[in-house]
Amino acid sequence: MRGRTMDQNPAFPETQHQSVTFSQGLALDCGQHLPAVTVAYRTYGTLNAEKSNAILICHALTGDQYVAERNPETGKPGWWEYLVGPGKPVDTHKYFVICANVLGGCMGSTGPRSPHPNDSGQPWGTDFPQVTIQDMVRAQKLLVDSFGITRLFAVVGGSMGGMQVLAWATLYPEAVFAAVPVATASYHSAQNIAFHEIGRQAIAADPFFYGGRYWGEGVRPERGLAVARMTAHITYVSEVALTRKFGRKLQHAEGLSALGDQFAVESYLQYQGSSFVQRFDANSYLTITRAMDLFDLAADHHGVLGDAFKGTKTRFLLVSFSSDWLFPTAQSRAIARALNHVAANVSFVEVQSDKGHDAFLLDEPDFHNTLRGFLAGCAEHAGLA
């Protein structure tokens, strides 16, 4: 391990991310060994003397390590500011919060746009090995170890972040006192794989993709990536939320035409797509969506999900949202059932919300109060209160 530095992001040399590089590298699920792994991260609050008050937050597909503060590169506010901060449900007065950019990402951690180790000066691009959710967690484990933390008080995350929470609880059960997988599943469904595939096809179809070597051409597959983002965005919101926000409101009453943003919902989607391409790397999008598709906890245990958690002492809180059709309640319930089957300590809450999958990122007091209460109870059991 190299000392902690403010490494430069090779793609945005003007921005510096807090990061640590592990020179021993990482053995990946695919069989390849990744030399020298960099993990970009942020921390909030203070690690106590016993190093027993750390909470790891895991981000979703297009998230980053800036969970509780403005991202200096994108200018966007922290993505979970509702939840993480002084006095908030994940109280940074009390807990030491760590959030790392995932392996394969594009916000400072090793990923497709990191320099290829062959010293060509080119990024990995599509040569970057296909990582898994478990590989992401192994990289996070290196970071957590580097703080001298042997057991995390809690691991919390939504969507793909929830998959990482589940991977933590199965790979390192002794290192996780409490686990909170939110709006997630133990496997990616055929429908979800299909939606991801639309996005990947749109990126690959962009003439500026150049088989993934767009960096060398000084261009980016922006339109393809925008279509991918637009597709994903529809799956993040409920029909009710979309209708409430836009209904059939026309942008331009005069004239009819097939192309152009005639309906308000179209101009909103186009904005979602075009703003996204400014902050995200297409190759990372390909790698990370595929990592989600490959996630299937039960498959690693002969199809019996409960076996993944056998003997676990971790306390689980599972949260789903009633209008989430991307990761529906049934998928969280299946995890709860599997945990019950191995007599694990598990709470399961379906939050009533009409905001769809996005609800996990939004102002949902029922969710936030549930998490606050759960963490308080766990803190008591962990002797932290």
Add this chain to the structure above:
Amino acid sequence: MRGRTMDQNPAFPETQHQSVTFSQGLALDCGQHLPAVTVAYRTYGTLNAEKSNAILICHALTGDQYVAERNPETGKPGWWEYLVGPGKPVDTHKYFVICANVLGGCMGSTGPRSPHPNDSGQPWGTDFPQVTIQDMVRAQKLLVDSFGITRLFAVVGGSMGGMQVLAWATLYPEAVFAAVPVATASYHSAQNIAFHEIGRQAIAADPFFYGGRYWGEGVRPERGLAVARMTAHITYVSEVALTRKFGRKLQHAEGLSALGDQFAVESYLQYQGSSFVQRFDANSYLTITRAMDLFDLAADHHGVLGDAFKGTKTRFLLVSFSSDWLFPTAQSRAIARALNHVAANVSFVEVQSDKGHDAFLLDEPDFHNTLRGFLAGCAEHAGLA
């Protein structure tokens, strides 16, 4: 009107479609007048002396006039052979069945790839006026009139075909004895507009789109159109059907990579996309999806859907499918309620099926028996039995 001919399809000169050209043209909702409208169609069975046994079938977004026989151009079997034919629910021994390619389509009716009337020898392309569902119905009315038919025994269609049925029942109530809108809605929802917009953006992003003038360049935006079709295809099937068919079955067990058809569901989607571009014109796709988006029957009646049907004597059968999430049962129920509100004669059946929106095209005996029974009852009332 010119006499009935076997006109050549300008895009596929080797194929001839049965069609009729109306030299008076058509006044469109957008205010433009379309000169000389050609309607390509097929008929099955025999029109009786009273001309009282005609059933018009309306096709969906990517359908065509070959409802009960193989399409000579694509080689695909008739798209509603389960329903239409001798002895079938729409019995061609008994009824004279007409099915026409929609205005704006690409199977012989006037559409974006018809020659532009400016005698440039180029197709209309994106200059083709934005037609509406009602315009499609007006073109069908010219065809029906040309047979000397003053009242159709029934108008039947699913999805966008169901929108046309509703438009028939509101534009020409006296000309429709019975109406069967299947798996449809009285307006296109924000979510459905959003899914269409993904497809349009993917087409417009294809470098071979050339702003819609791809014909002049001798190319076609095949990858963009394929992404559009793949996106739409996901919305046609239920999560259950997709899981039953593919689950998480891997195509290639060895090796992991972000691109390529690793999962069976991906190769299936890619096949759906690539086979579609051989038979469909991208500009037609843009025009027709937009026509669906613009459909909103209540909006034309100050937001009161029932007013669209005030005083109607038409007998309605509304059919929805329980797992259809593109045109959910609630939307059919809303139409039934509006019809009840104006004391119309209406039956409403939700068919239990786990096949999603696609169910209206598939082997669904409950649907087929319901339609058979409804038509038999109507035939009795119409004095056809």
